[in-house]
Amino acid sequence: MDSDSSSGIEEAALIRAAQNGDQGAFEQLVRAYDRTVLRLAMNLLRSPEDAHDVYQETFLRVYKNLRSFRSDSNFHTWLYRIVTNVCLDHLRKRKTRREEPAVTATSDGPRDRLEGVPEERAEGDPQRALISRQLGARIQAVLAELTPRERMVFELRHYQGLRLRMIGDALGTTEEAAKTCLFRATQKMRAALGEFV
């Protein structure tokens, strides 16, 4: 979710217009951020259906609560707070239900549920493709073992490139707590994936 100072002014105007009921302005706000929201949901939940649900729920919450958004706050952080809450709810529900593992067993070994996961580097080389699949399965397994909060912090830091301070803000916690979560997550990753490096 990149924004520079000039687009920040433009964004403030869009927010004001959307708060006053301008549907077009709201749509522009959505368009400015929706790819990031969808990518975050997709990487966290690794399911297009769940990512779709998170997208809808996030922007409907934004729509319903936009009037209470204060102009002196950071929209970017506010939106992250909403989307991380929605994703955490999904992750927690999934943990409770223990449903739909992102990796499934097939006769060819474990496979990511997501067809079309980028594996360009393995293309045309069956041995590499197999290793890549095994690695993918292992990553999924270790991600599933992280607590929802560890998973979220790892995702936001590693894939979304957010600073720990902002992650703390988005999750309603401190930078230190986010750092501890990241530390635990990477420790688990290292233990599970050591043989691949």
Add this chain to the structure above:
Amino acid sequence: MNCEAVRGDLSLFLYGELSVEEEQALQDHVEGCQGCRKALEAEKALHELLEARELEPSPELLVGCRRELALRLKLAAAARPSGWLAWLRETFSGGLGLAGALRRPATAVALVALGFVAARWTSPRPPVAAPDQGGGEGVISRVRYVQPDPSGRVQIVLEETRQRVLTGRPEEEPIQRLLLAAAREANDPGLRVESVEILRQRSQSEGVRQALLEALQHDPNAGVRLKALEGLKAFAGEPEVRDALASALLRDQNPGVRIQAIDLLTQAKQQEAIVGVLQELLGREDNNYIRLRCQRALQDMNASVGTF
């Protein structure tokens, strides 16, 4: 800095989350320690491995998300409160907040009035009617507080739940109020089904209609939602009801509810308003029968079965 501390910080170092001093200390150590240099290389390799697993959502997924959101926003905009409710929301969500609002006498009076009305409607929880045991009334007591006093006596606070049997016609105010509350009783789907069944015959009342709309949109029990749909039949042409029906058509997990929603929407006037919803449904519906009904409805309206 010793090896253990360095290895604990390697990941944070790669993420650029160490302070300048910490970073310098780590680099100084790594330069002189072969074991930690190897560990740093391994950590970099791990980061690269994870990098390769990043997923990019497909453009089709993004387009599908945007289309559904646009539709749901239309429904949400149509269902937005108007009149005094919108005014209240506007007043309390603005920069002044609650404290600012209270400083204004007119608003404060409105707030008191609202509190009075809300208290009448939201409390107490409905006493659930129990079968008359012959004595007419029964009391269930629970000890909440025990306090001995110096004279040797004991003060006990009892919480009592009194069971009463009320009889009356459903349109009478106290009976209807209790029925409305029972229709929202979270823990008892059977009670909700029976209450909605009685209420649905009185949907000309605004309060009843709102309860039916709420049941249709939020009740987890499909039986309750179907009863609510029956009650809303006569009002399928009203914008608020139509939006709730369209939302049920797109979101409800139960095919029976979706079929009933199509029936009501296509029977109502102003059918052109639901063309988009039917087209959207056609693109995602798995149930063949519902797809067929949907296609037929679109053909009857001379509308295209696809979206552009």
